Amino acid sequence: MTTQKIALVTGGSRGIGREIAIKLAQKGIDVLLTYNSNAAEAEKTVDAITSLGRKAVALQLNTADSSGFEDFFLKVDSVLRTGFGTDRFDFLINNAGTSLTAPVWETTEAQFDEMFNIHLKGVYFLTQKSLDHLQDGGRIINISSAVSRVSFQGVSAYGIMKGGVDVYTRFLALELGPRGITANVVAPGAIFGGGAMEDTPQIRAYVAGATALGRVGLPDDVGGVVAFLCSEDAKWVNGQRIELTGGMNL
DSSP states (O other): OOOOOEEEETTTTSHHHHHHHHHHHHTTOEEEEEESSOHHHHHHHHHHHHTTTOOEEEEEOOTTOGGGHHHHHHHHHHHIIIIISOSOEEEEEEOOOOOOOOOTTTOOHHHHHHHHIIIIIHHHHHHHHHTTTEEEEEEEEEEOOGGGTSOOTTOHHHHHHHHHHHHHHHHHHHHHGGGTOEEEEEEEOOBSSSSSSOOOHHHHHHHHHTBTTSSOBOTHHHHHHHHHHTSGGGTTOOSOEEEESSSBOO
């Protein structure tokens, strides 16, 4: 079996997920990445990773539909064995997600359920299903959000789910400790260029004005931190929440 490190990155075709995948490849890590519907963008990310001399495979996955997780991991097992010469991966990065902007009085039950399925239930059970495939001594990095710490208008449903991810991560760190697996949260603030949030000059100006470093966040501000958490330098970081906002709403 190979000793080459391998990461599984959900939502790795664009935005933050793409930047995470590329930063991992730059650190010498091979990548399995998932996409929901945009196979073309996923293949562009695969090409970017292979151009760095690392292996990469893109697999379709709807992280909001937990009924598909068992079949997904059968595909993962096959790809690992045939393409990577192993039956395990080392790092799980739960990144896939969408956004929702609606005040409490306008949020529908269907919208709430969508946020729940993607950002909390999906993360919980995808991680659960991954445990038979994750190396002892591996790492889990869950992508949360600054809105689990600071409240903003219109993101209650999204923020609730990300708060749940923060709590879930602490339990993962505790319960998986005997296997030497660490679990941490990376919580970006407003990230522009990722395709998930509304992007207007007015919103960019507001975010930059509320940020100590005086600019908006970019996907490049996130990927390197995730790559660090997958490195030996971060082996003693466990059960922690690292917020990446450039100092927003301090």
